Amino acid sequence: MDPIRVLLVDDQQLFAEALAVWLARQAGFEVVGAVHTVAAARALLATERVDVQLVDLELGAESGIELLDHARERYPLLRSVILSASRSPATVATAVRHGAVSWLSKTADGDTLLQVLRGVLRDESWIPPDLLAGLLHTLAEPASSPVLDRLTVRERQVLQCLVDGLTRAQIAESLIMSPNTVRTHTQNMLAKLPAHSALEAVSVALRSGMRPDGLGAGQVSAE
Incomplete structure (x- = not known):
């Protein structure tokens, strides 16, 4: 490589x-x-x-x-x-x-x-991890206008999984789809929000009212 x-x-x-x-x-x-x-x-x-x-x-x-x-x-x-x-x-x-x-x-x-x-x-x-809670609180301040309505049901489900801190493999298992399909949904979702990374997508989601069900320790990952 x-x-x-x-x-x-x-x-x-x-x-x-x-x-x-x-x-x-x-x-x-x-x-x-x-x-x-x-x-x-x-x-x-x-x-x-x-x-x-x-x-x-x-x-x-x-x-x-x-x-x-x-x-x-x-x-x-x-x-x-x-x-x-x-x-x-x-x-x-x-x-x-x-x-x-x-x-x-x-x-x-x-x-x-x-x-x-x-x-x-x-x-x-x-x-x-010691900065994550404060970051999420700051990012969760309401956005000026909702953007999540642009997403399909599957894209919104993938975004919710990202907000919950799941990896791509965990998202695939949770939503019963292949990792490649997760990747496709993620790329489409990033283009629509718009966002340049999974972390930025989580920022948009939180500011638009989406809330985590349970976060991982400091890492947001989606290939």
Whole structure:
């Protein structure tokens, strides 16, 4: 398999460079660059294939949100993962609404980092369990208009399973359908909401009034 190509964007130069050296030594990963500004990141994205951008939201006078928006506009296959010292659920919610598919603390251990980077390419999302409740509460604030009526019955059932924290395999078992059919329903549902990831779809669902019956511990996953 091709290595996962990662772009690191952090204004703390020593931290970014140390992380880049460590990550480049891990099997199955390639570091495209470790940059410190939005402009430098955008320049690399324009010339290099990047699978995952690992972004700090606070880039000096700039904001990593700019890169999230840029990725959603220009590179729909690029996964955006936030690596931040912030512990604010509201900040996590903002990142999710702008396209982040996972959130990692800068104190996360190496195994968790590698697991998340691999997982996002399988359309998995990760939020630290201690931030998840606050995030869901923030995302559950009512939306200005309902959007769930756009979905078919099956698509709505798949979305409910995502809100409940089920994996694709668990959804297939619960709804008695193949994993490939779950994937098709998920892709159709994301296009209609619209949402760019399962985690963002859960955000839309919660703000539109859908509620979980029982959540998993920190992971929302649907390939």
